[in-house]
Amino acid sequence: MTAAAPRTLAWINYGYLLLMMLVIAAILTAAMAMQYIGGELPCPLCLLQRVALFGVCFGIIATFRFGDSGRNTGLGLLFAIFLLVVSVRQSLLDIYPRPGHAYIGSAVFGIHMPVWCVLIALALLIAYSVKLAVLDSRDARAVPLVEFPALARAARAAGAYVVMLCAINLISVVVQCGLDACHTSGYRLLQSLH
Amino acid sequence: MMVPIFATLLLALATAWMGRQTIAIACLIACLLLSIGLFLFEVYSPDYGFRMPWIQTQLDVGAPPSPARSRA
Numbered sequence: 001m002t003a004a005a006p007r008t009l010a011w012i013n014y015g016y017l018l019l020m021m022l023v024i025a026a027i028l029t030a031a032m033a034m035q036y037i038g039g040e041l042p043c044p045l046c047l048l049q050r051v052a053l054f055g056v057c058f059g060i061i062a063t064f065r066f067g068d069s070g071r072n073t074g075l076g077l078l079f080a081i082f083l084l085v086v087s088v089r090q091s092l093l094d095i096y097p098r099p100g101h102a103y104i105g106s107a108v109f110g111i112h113m114p115v116w117c118v119l120i121a122l123a124l125l126i127a128y129s130v131k132l133a134v135l136d137s138r139d140a141r142a143v144p145l146v147e148f149p150a151l152a153r154a155a156r157a158a159g160a161y162v163v164m165l166c167a168i169n170l171i172s173v174v175v176q177c178g179l180d181a182c183h184t185s186g187y188r189l190l191q192s193l194h
Numbered sequence: 195m196m197v198p199i200f201a202t203l204l205l206a207l208a209t210a211w212m213g214r215q216t217i218a219i220a221c222l223i224a225c226l227l228l229s230i231g232l233f234l235f236e237v238y239s240p241d242y243g244f245r246m247p248w249i250q251t252q253l254d255v256g257a258p259p260s261p262a263r264s265r266a
Contacts, residue, residue, distance in 0.1 A: 044236050047196055051229050054203055058222055061210045075222065082229065089237055096248045159211045166207050170200040177196045 006139035007147070013068065013135040014151050020127055021060045021158050024053050027120065028165050031113075032172075040105040041176065041184040045090045049117045050169060052086060055079025056124055057162045064155040068141045073128065080124040087117030104184060195235070199228045 028050060034040050042050070059076020066072065091114045094103045103112035111119075145152045175189045176182060206221035238244060 044196065044232065048199075048229055048233055048236075051199055051203055051225065054207065055222065055226065058203075058207055058210055058218070061207065062215070062218065065210055065213055066215050071219075075219070078226065082226070086233055089233075092246055092249060093237070098248060156211075159207075163204070163207045163211050166200070166204045170197070170204050173196050173200045179197055182196050 006137065007143055009135060009137055009140035010068075010143035011148055011151065013131065013140055014064070014145050014148060014155065016127075016131060016135060017060045017063055018151065018155050018158060020124070021057055021155075021162065024057055024124075025158065025162055025165065028053055028162075028169075032165070032168065034105065035172070038106065041186070042182075043104050043184050044182045045086055045093075046104065046113060047169075047173065047182060048086050049083055049090075049114070052079045052083035053120075054162065054166050054169075055082065057159075061159045061162065064145050064152075064159065067144060068136075073132070077125070077128050080121055080128065083117060084121035084125070087114045087121055090114035091118055195228065195232045199225055199232060202228065 031042070031046075031050065035042060056076045056079045059072050059074075059079065062072040062075065063069070094101050094112075094114065103114065105113055108116065145155060173182070175187045178188045178192075180188070202221045202225040206218050206225055209221065210218035234244075
């Protein structure tokens with residue numbers, strides 16, 4: 001391997017992770033747009049799926065900030081598996097329509113949100129597998145993100161956007177659920193004001 | 195329970211973004227544990243427990259084989 005190869009591999013690795021985080025941020029933004037513009041309130045399991053997506057973003061932000069390590073990748077993978085477990089369980093919960101149980105919200109391209117989350121979780125697991133199989137090398141891991149100033153700036157901006165999305169979600173959860181269990185009947189805090 | 199989950203998650207993300215590794219990972223693990231607890235609470239049913247009887251199937255062993263099966 002030449003001297004330039006680890007740097008190139010590190011650049012591809014960081015770019016790949018940034019792309020993953022941007023895709024997750026876009027999914028979360030779309031979900032929030034459907035909530036605030038479309039008026040579709042998220043159910044508790046839907047909110048847990050958002051938590052799992054933010055958790056995967058945490059793994060990526062930690063990689064950008066503290067370096068590419070097995071621990072940061074492992075944390076991201078843990079949340080990808082959590083997303084898979086929650087979304088599969090919710091899909092099975094609503095797969096047979098009966099009183100009190102049906103897919104919540106509108107379908108996107110004919111597929112409902114929990115089923116989309118199964119596909120997203122599988123895509124994330126495949127993406128992590130590709131990263132570990134193809135882009136992982138000890139020499140490349142030793143190259144910090146600050147070696148690529150443009151990529152580092154983009155990663156920092158994307159990280160700030162994800163933190164902002166999470167802050168909006170926290171406010172939204174407080175308004176929807178208060179300190180009690182979450183329901184999809186309405187925004188609890190707004191109802192109590194009327 | 196959802197508010198503490200999102201609060202610890204925001205704390206984890208913000209501290210990771212600012213470069214505080216130990217606090218970030220501690221908050222993230224707290225968030226994951228709370229999330230697992232809430233998930234189990236949400237899917238548990240007093241009637242069914244964690245089972246999903248609406249998707250269970252049962253072979254009708256006493257029934258005679260259908261014509262389609264007997265040809266196979």
